[in-house]
Amino acid sequence: MSDDRSETVVADRTLHTDRYERRWMLVSAVLLVVFAIAVAVAGFALGFQVPGVEARVDPNTVAESGPFANPGLRDLGNNEFEVYMVAKAWAFDPASITVPVGATVTFYVTSVDVQHGFKLRDTNVNLQIVPGHVSKLSTTFDRAGEFPFICTEFCGLGHSAMFGSLVVEEPEG
Numbered sequence: 332m333s334d335d336r337s338e339t340v341v342a343d344r345t346l347h348t349d350r351y352e353r354r355w356m357l358v359s360a361v362l363l364v365v366f367a368i369a370v371a372v373a374g375f376a377l378g379f380q381v382p383g384v385e386a387r388v389d390p391n392t393v394a395e396s397g398p399f400a401n402p403g404l405r406d407l408g409n410n411e412f413e414v415y416m417v418a419k420a421w422a423f424d425p426a427s428i429t430v431p432v433g434a435t436v437t438f439y440v441t442s443v444d445v446q447h448g449f450k451l452r453d454t455n456v457n458l459q460i461v462p463g464h465v466s467k468l469s470t471t472f473d474r475a476g477e478f479p480f481i482c483t484e485f486c487g488l489g490h491s492a493m494f495g496s497l498v499v500e501e502p503e504g
């Protein structure tokens with residue numbers, strides 16, 4: 332009796348898996364490691380950021396006082412800038428922004444009506460703009476050029492007309 336029981340325990344410790352199943356388990360494990368490395372490289376080496384909810388606001392009053400009452404570009408010095416932007420059906424305020432080459436710009440965007448998106452072409456800035464939330468993301472512009480931004484969430488009849496442009500200029504002289 333006791334011998335039978337010990338044999339059962341030994342058998343349970345061995346994986347009775349098919350050779351192909353074992354290989355696919357190995358492939359799955361390797362993929363998990365590859366994904367973890369990709370996330371680490373994106374986050375720590377390439378500087379990818381996950382847009383977060385910076386603050387909660389009242390969408391009915393956010394444009395009446397505080398920074399969103401006067402949306403636009405703020406020069407913080409040292410080539411650092413902030414943009415406070417209000418998204419509403421169907422426009423961005425401000426719709427045009429100009430910064431010098433090398434500028435690091437932090438965007439604070441909120442909506443006063445429905446859900447919008449804010450995608451700045453050729454950058455990693457891609458925000459979901461939810462009424463009541465302030466979305467925040469920073470990026471550095473290393474070359475001159477025009478960077479159009481568009482609304483990426485369908486927000487009604489005028490959605491396709493909801494866009495703007497950020498221009499990065501060479502410093503004067």
Ligand SMILES: [Cu+2]
Nearest residue numbers: 482484486490
């Ligand atoms: Cu839209």
